Amino acid sequence: MTDKIEKETEKEIGKEAEKETEKKIGKEAEKEIEKKIRKEIVKEMKQEMKKSEIQPESGESSKMIGTPCGAVRGTVSAKGDCIVYKGIRYANAKRFQYPEEVTHWDGIYEADRFGNCSYQPRAFYDEAKVPEKAFYYHEFREGESYTYSEDCLFLNIWAPLEAENAPVLFYIHGGGFKGGCGHEKHFDGAAYCRQGILVVTINYRLGPLGFACMEEWKDEAGHAGNYAMYDQMAALSWVRRNIAAFGGNPDRITLMGQSAGAMSVQQHCLSPLTKGSICGAIMMSGGGVREGFAAAASLKDVEPFWRELDLRVTEACGKGLREAEPSVIFEEFNALSKERPDAAMVCGPIVDGAFLPEPAMEIVRNGGAHEIPYLMGSTSEDIVPPIVHKMAKGWARLQSDLGRCPSYAFFFDRQLPGDDRGAWHSADLWYEFGTLENSWRPFEAWDRELSDCMVRCFANFIRTGDPNGGGLPQWLPVKKGQNRVMRFGDKTAAMGYVSIAKLNHTMRTKPSVGE
Template sequence: MDVFTAKAGQVRGRRSGRDPGIVAVLGLPYAAPPFGADRFREPRPAQAWDGVRECTAFGPVAPQSAELPGSPAWSPGDEDILTLNIWAPANGAGSLPVLVWIHGGAYVFGSSAQPDFDGTSLAARGLVVVTLNYRLGFEGFGHVPADGEGPACPDNRGLLDQIAALEWVQGNIAAFGGSPGRVTVAGQSSGATSVACLMATERARGLFHRAILHSAVNACATVEGAARTTAEVAAAAGVPATRAGLLAASPQTLVSASDRIVDRYRHDPGSGQRHYDPAIYGPVADDVLLPSDPLESLAAGAGAEVELLVCHTTEEYWLLDAVGSSAKVTTERQLGAFARDFGLPPQLVDAYRDRLPDAGPVLDAYLALYGDLLFAEYSSRLAEAHARAGGRTFLSRFDRRCGGDGGRVRAWHCADIPFAFGNLHEESLHFLTGGPPGPADHELSHRMAGAWAAFATHGEPGWAPLSGGGEGGAVRVWCAAGEEARETGTFRDRWRAAGLPLLAP
């Protein structure tokens, strides 16, 4: 009957439409709705229920303005947003490795219901796959000032939601055939940085044993910076920047106010780093949950006991340009301003221009620089820091650039995820992957999904780990059959020759 007994009550799932040997349990609450008296608070346990709860449809998504292809949109009034989904083999096998997925979306959009993240194919490889929703935007990452009238509202509420989901997995996943002692937590973009933050915090210690980071993004705010963002958002919402004022503003009001702040930065070339891609929310180094940026924490040995697999794409930022979320930099003057805003020396810009002789346009040099600054270099340095601190670390790059009926496509941000999940068939994802997949694409997906499954199962994705010095060792490059891998996507020697620290926007 596909009925399972969790601690809060029984649930009924449904067979996957893609594979009747896989059961999907969807929209299962792992915490109480974070609204009303629980708004801006730590997540609280979900209430138990009587009878069998039907879990055959995804739960509501977190407050956001995005409407993503193939995914549900947020509806004001939806409150039961802290849910997760499970894909598991229906044959009753137990003690299977567990893969918990944390979606990306700049901490302001996305959900576990995106077709990219259907867990059917990975579950067919012998995993129990869990995906989850968590609070986004101001609800999840906005700083709420203390006012002395009740408990303080913690920063990093979205991370606390993720921890609550991992605690739920520890207490319940055995009922679905998974082993709580074999948990891998994985994510992409802001989801990957969330995973790095979980590695860095004591609150998540022991809740997972391996981690997969795809295209981690370089951003961690100070408490002071988060407070400045709160002041801007409160002013745009027309409420005081106080706990009471922010509680009086509806989630919809704060989403709209946040969007107006982002739009203002996007149209103001003089606004510094936030002009180029104004992501105003993210983890806060509050010295409570997070002592520091996760790169610094991993370098100091935090999470060294967790085996780590890191991947980034070689043309990350071309996607952000294609969807219009990044400022256009098309002149030498604009490129110079970008370099000054991020403290990049002229010789580094020149090195990128020299390395891209076939690209020519200023825009391509800007996209290469910015993609490496935010994603590729940050991901690589997380891997190197973890290895130097004694962690077992594997590094890879996604460099597939052509295939399918769409002709030439970029190895850009998010393009690797449908391959790793085995979801190339989804039509709504063809923008990412360049059209319907061909045989070489399916073969590449088979290899990538196999590496994920092998890492989650045995800690061995199929190539050698980085050396203890952090920079030696194998780096797997993912290409389709017949493609030739480029020398590197990060030009790391140029960054190191320039002696540059990474700059958080």
């Protein structure tokens, strides 16, 4: 009897195991079939759209392609070196609610102009007349025009002319989480397209519209806040679903960001929600995790500030943050920020239990950081140069100590020619995007050589996770016993040491500029 029961039990267990195996195989097969169907649809739509390419009156050709969302038309750049798709809507979002990704549109999406930037402080005043804003305005935005709106979830794509399965650079702009957009004149993807890389830049909600949160605003899942970070995730998700139609490889996406954009990249590299979505990360003048610094706050830490702002906005116009005009919100936000020393910390990612399940250092200790290659760096006159440099180099070193992917660090100290000479915060962007010609500065032959070197190093990293190759200066990963970094400076692009004493002196004696 016992033998019979044992045989029956074994039989049942075997059947269950077979069912589980079949179920697992079935799911994997379904995924594979779905992937193949998506590829076939994109292929058919590409062939159909190729027949519909037209030449506009300006003489620049346009190109129409089919995507899982529908047809989209972009334009060939003035130099004829890439196809540009501007202002593609990737999501919709109501105020203080999480974004809903765009999955379909009717007709042809005309991607011929940049989308709205998020409302931000500079939308409500003439920054040319504000002394503390004049430097960056003159450097990056003078002569440009922008439209601002809450309806701002748009992205831009620069694709090589004959792109097929190209690596993707996904860029997140900086601006202290309170300003900026993805189409300022120093951001242009053409230099990377010439390296066979497809470039994406995005707009996302900023300031109080991207980060204000209160307990009663929690959704059904019990989450509130981090709206800007979820915008970025929605853009990344849209890109993964659609980028193959533009000639990109959805499995070869490298995140890149500067300043607050770098901090954003760092948080995505700690989040379980983006795991498996990216294959590498580049962080300039931001990012890195260090004990006691850059620890994300929680809802209870930031809620008092937002409640006070809500009260002030209500007193000013009779409506709270949910209903008030953006102009009133930002006017009161600016005034309150000047009074409250903690204001700088409230506009930024918080531990919300989902995107960031716990503080950054805890995620690192528990092995939750993404195991991908990192490339990080800073400038010699960053806002707090010693700290920014140490955090960048420290994060790269940590990857080595943990036995993970090789990671690389750089230091930019080229003194930009012209007025306000220096290697201030954001000075490196002209070089990293290969957009020197968009600047008013009297750049020299060396600047063009240096920019070309930096773009090629970054392009190598985006392609392979390693900046080396193609006759470029050897770039060693940071590890125990190897403390040099790549120096991009005056007449030099080579491995070298960085003097912390000199950075401390710079911080004490030279006023920093930052945005």
